[in-house]
Amino acid sequence: MALSKRTVAIFSLGGTIAMTTDPATGGVVPALSAHELLAAVPALQDLDVELRVHDFRRLPGASLSFDDLSALSDAIADAFRADCDGAVVTQGTDTIEETAYLLDLLHAGEQPIVVTGAMRNPTQPGADGPANIHAAVIAAAATELRGAGTVVVLGDEIHAARSVRKSHSTSPAAFTSPATGPLGRLYEGRVHPRGPLAARTAFPGPLTSPTPRVGMYTATLGDDGTLLATMAEACDGLVVAAFGVGHVPQNFVATLEQTAARIPVVLTSRIGNGPVLEATYSFPGSEKDLLARGLIRGGHLDPYKARLLLHLLLAQGRKADEIVAGFRAMAD
Known part of the structure; x- marks a missing residue:
């Protein structure tokens, strides 16, 4: 079924999807503009979608900063105020899950933001970037994803x-x-959700405070806690990636x-x-013990996403x- 006329803003940030070979090194580097990316997807011309293209950054995913993403969030909000029905962000896959979650936290509107990239650069056989861009534009224009917040689309998922x-x-x-499976899939040029969209919580607002240092420390077997204490002294906020349902070595307890x-x-x-549990285990260093000592329960959030949420709340x-x-x- 043909899409009704929609408008989608495209923001390119660089990454594998936009890389070509550097003659000096023989390796690939971000080089393609947003317009060059779209030119490699002629099937976009068959969609009844107006594209507003923004060549935003040309960086590897690993080099994106909070300043870049805050500016991107503002630019997407401007696009929505200019009546765009959705937005697509193309970037390196190294940090897609983090970029998508930060954009999701900042976005309280109904328009979908779709983040995509490529695992194979354009010089490789079977490069997946063009197909992912095509699917991302369809998803961003789809009324079925209104209210979904930010989603990631690769491989038609x-x-x-x-x-x-x-x-x-x-x-x-x-x-x-891993915890939920995909929200839906794309086939025959349409979005097919698996079910109703889940409720979401957003924290829109400017990042006004000085950039906070939020550390992430992973519990490992035999750690005596010395490195934890050193890191904690330098942090404005800390995320602990604990064992299992929220357990750490006993010698972490006093420091935490x-x-x-x-x-x-x-x-x-x-x-x-x-999830991190709340009230099952009660030995020193267990989840019940640590929460009683003032730690904040991260629930189902993985450590990377918990760090982003804590960074955002501190920066606000x-x-x-x-x-x-x-x-x-x-x-939960």
Whole structure:
């Protein structure tokens, strides 16, 4: 079925999808403009969609900064105020899951933001960028995704920003949602949702405070806690990627309790699939013990997304009780 006339803003940030060979090094680097990316997808001309193209950045995904993404969020908001029905962001896959989640937290509107990229650069056989761009434009123009917030589209699958993970370093099927599965799929030129869209929480607003330092520390076997104490001293906020359902070595406990009295400390699981519990285990260093000592429960948020949420709330100047409430709203 043909799409009714829609308008989609395209923002290119660089990444593998926009890379070509550097003659000096023989490796690939971000070089293609947004218009050059779209020129490689002639099927876009068959869609009844007006494209407004923005050559926003030309960076590897790993080099994107909070300043870049804050500016991108503002530019997307401007596009929506100018009556765009959706937006597509093309970027490197290294940080797609983080970019998508940060944009999702900042976006309270109904228009979908679709983030896509490529696992194979344009010089390789079977480059997936053109197909992913085509699918992303269809998704951004689709009325079925109004209210979905930010989604990630690769390989004709649609993933919610909150649940998506890059789960393989090279596979074209790298992006998955381990806890939930995809929101839907694209085929025959249309979006096919799996079911009703879940409710979402956003935290729109400017990032007004000085850029906070939010650390992420992963619990590992045999760690004596010395490095944790050193990191904590340098942080404005801290995310702990704990074992299992929220457990750390006993020699972490004193440091975490002292740190939580000074800055927000969020307890997550390093597994990245499944929740931090609240009241099952009670030994020193267990989830019940740590929450009683002032740590904030991260719920189902993986450590990377919890770090982004904490960074955003601190950068917006939120107080301690607002940060706790923010994580409570996102926990399950």
